[in-house]
Amino acid sequence: MNIGQLGRNLRVAFTAQIISLVQSCVVTLLLPKFLGVEGYSFWQLFIFYSAYVGFFHCGINDGVYLKYSGLDFSEMNRDAVSGQFRIVVMIQMIFAVIITIILILAPMTYERRIIFFFSVIYMVIFNCSMYMGYIFQAANHTHWYSFSVIIDKLFFLLSLIVLILFGIRDIYIFLCVFIAGSLLNLCYSLYKGRYFLANISVPYKKIWPELKDSIKVGVTLMLSGIASLLIAGIDRFFIDSHWGIIVFGKVSLALSLTAFALVFIRQVSMVFSPALRCTSDDGKLYAYINMFRFCFFLMPWIYFLMIPGKWLINLWLPNYADSVAYLAILLPMCIFDAKMNLVFITYFKVLRREKEMMYVNYLILALSVVFGVISVYVFNSLVLTLISMVAIGAIRCFISEQIIGKLMKVKTMSMSLYELLFAVFHIFISLYTENWVVLVCGLGLILMIQNIVFRDSLKSLLSATYFIMKSKSIRK
Structure with missing residues (x-):
């Protein structure tokens, strides 16, 4: 593993995610206040729909990433990369036309139809830009992908602030600005990937074998991704259909707040995945153990952030008191999803266990x-629905841990049971008492016992962190 390149990629990735985090904070804390409950709920509906646009690249993006991961640009088949990109563009256009016809004919409210139209436009832009993003990640040029994220998020963030300062409350203008940021992302990615896209004369007959292979390799990961998104989304679909758009919006706000920590985690896992492919088996094992320990010791501190966060959100968004109550129940999802994204999904990909x-x-x-x-x-x-969402996240994490742990010959069951204790205690206290002193004392006691019982693992994690920091300082 190239520590220097990894460090550079991580620095740019963290910069991108700091901007993403600031943008998420602005969107989550300012939009509900300025758009109102109904307007913000439709914004969340767009975000919900747009999360599923990745279904429509037919596995090509994932296949290209898996096939070329760990290769330099010079080692990639330039004609195949260029040709497959053109096919991805055509596929998006075909799907866009089909979905648009369905939307025109299907009975639905005006607001939902417009939200769907915006989602279709976003689908075309997003899937094309992600194709290039996966090429950058595969070649370990993740800093280019991170720069594209910076351009996208920074443009939207600045535009958002301007719109709010001018008192503009039209949700459709916000959606136009969001899509414009994605378009800038695509333009930057196309410019950086011009080496692959310059040759447009490759016949499709020559590309077909590569395309079939990409789909064959990537469709499994794509289907897995579809299932992963539906796991998170199926309950929101039920909530929208049963309790309506307002409750959907309030639950979505709570889920957005739990997702703040995942902004960093997803970017870090994106950087580690290609780096780990080039690492020895011992290196993979060493990284797995320490990534697991990192989640175990660091993520529980999020529970403590809930206490001041709850007070501040109630103060700033009094119309969303229900969202704060939902957040208290859903917060353990952040812990389980973080570990799933950073550790298990990364290793499923690295070990080619799609x-x-x-x-x-x-x-x-x-x-x-x-x-x-x-x-x-x-x-x-609704409370039982939210608890079931947390339970699903925990079960998914537990099963994945058993599979990866068996492959890596590592046992971490005791740590996972302790994490579950944290989650159950937090939900129980949040449901049955408003006394923050009880919550702080209880969580503090559990955390103290954790650091005593697992002190050897904590020492090993600190030693590994010190070694990495020392290696970076020596290189400088």
Whole structure:
């Protein structure tokens, strides 16, 4: 593993995610106040729909990433990369036309139809830009991908502030600005990837074998990704259909708040994945153990941030008191999703166990549907629905841990059970008492016991961190 290149990629990635985090904070804390409950709920509906646009690249993007991961640009098949990009563009256009026709004919409210139209436009731009983003990640030029994210997020952030300062509250203008940022992202990616795109004369007959191989390799990861998104989204779909757009918006706000920590985690996992492919088996094992320990010791501190966060959100967004209550229940999802993204999904990809990941995701999706139907349509309980979402995240994490742990010959069951104790305690206290002193004392006691019981693991993690920092200082 090239520590110098990894460090550069991480620095740019963190910069991108700091900007993303600031943007997320502005969107999450300012938009609800300025758009109102209904307007913000439709904004969340667009974000919800746009999360699923990755279905429509037919696995090509994922396949290209998996095939070329760890190769330099010079080692990649230039004609194949260029030709497959043109095919991705054509596929997006075809899907866009089909979906638009369906939207015109299907019965739905005006607002939902417009939100769908914006999502279709975003689909074309996003899938084309992500194709190039995956090429950059595969070649370990993740800093280019991070720069594209910076351009996108920074443009939207600055535009958002200007719109708010001028008192503009039209949600459709906000959506236009959001898509404009994505378009700038695409333009930058095309410029950086011009080496691959310069040759447009390659016949499609020559590209077809490469395309088939990319789809064959990538479709498993794509299907796994579809299942993963549906796991998170199926309950929101039930909530929207059963309790309406307003409750959907308030739950979505709570989920957005839990996602803040994941902004960093997803970017770090993106950087580690190609680096770990070039690492020895011992290096992979060493990284796995320390990434797991990192999540175990650091992520529980998020529970403590909930205490001042709850007070501040109630003060700033009094119309969203329900969202704060939902956030208290959903917060453990942040812990489980962080570990899933940083550790397990990374290692499923690095070890080329995409099929196992797909099986896990579809099993969890089936459970999510069952839990959702029971909690929403049988018990008519929103609280039970939210708890089932946390339970699904925990089960998914546990099963993935058993699979990866068996492959890596590492046992971490005791740590996972302790994380579960944290989550259960936090939800129980949040549901049955408003006394923050009880919560702080209880969490503090659990955290203290954790650091005593697992002190050897903590020492090993600190030693590994010190070694990495020392290696970077020596290189400088």
